Amino acid sequence: MLSLKQGIFNSPNVSMSLMFQKEVGDRITAGASDSSRGRLSVVAQSVCDAFKIYNVPASGFVPRPKVDATVVQLRPLEKPLLKSSLGSLEHVVRFSFMKRRKMLARIFKDWDPERIALLEECEIDPTLRPQDVSTEKFCELAHIIEKRGIKLPY
Incomplete structure (x- = not known):
């Protein structure tokens, strides 16, 4: 990076x-x-x-x-929150905000039910809507997804 x-x-x-x-x-x-x-x-x-x-x-x-x-x-920021590429973060937030009124659990379940574990790994409450997730948590999620080479739809 x-x-x-x-x-x-x-x-x-x-x-x-x-x-x-x-x-x-x-x-x-x-x-x-x-x-x-x-x-x-x-x-x-x-x-x-x-x-x-x-x-x-x-x-x-x-x-x-x-x-x-x-x-x-x-x-x-003196120490940017972003640990992945900017492209990975943008892809994760685009995927999440495409259905901004749904809970994250539903968004991830519609894509792949097993991927809800990614939210839990980042300590993101799956009942939250995308607008309720902190920037730090989105950056953490993007880092894990990029590190594991997981491909999001869209």
Whole structure:
């Protein structure tokens, strides 16, 4: 696996303040159990601390857009949570969030009933929905799946 500390991430005390459409900023910064949490949240938070700095109303722009904006600060984690490749994590969260309203036990059981043991090995409660799982646990699950060469559908 390539080091995640490449390019701008290799510089000390670097941070990025970026403006996004408010809904995108909400997704990037959403924590576990937040209804806005999704693939973008998990992937971004696996390598960076992500938090909102401030909101910018649509009235602050000329011409005025139809949506508000938010400024999000991303700071690379000193020690990234990601132990697998970014591609493996993205694949695991895509698989999990494709059925975001179902419990993880059902998602994994539909794929392969024996694979529920992966959740238990990572100490992930199978009755949780994907949005309720922490970024750390998704990273741990991706690491185990990659290490064992398990292929997820989709």
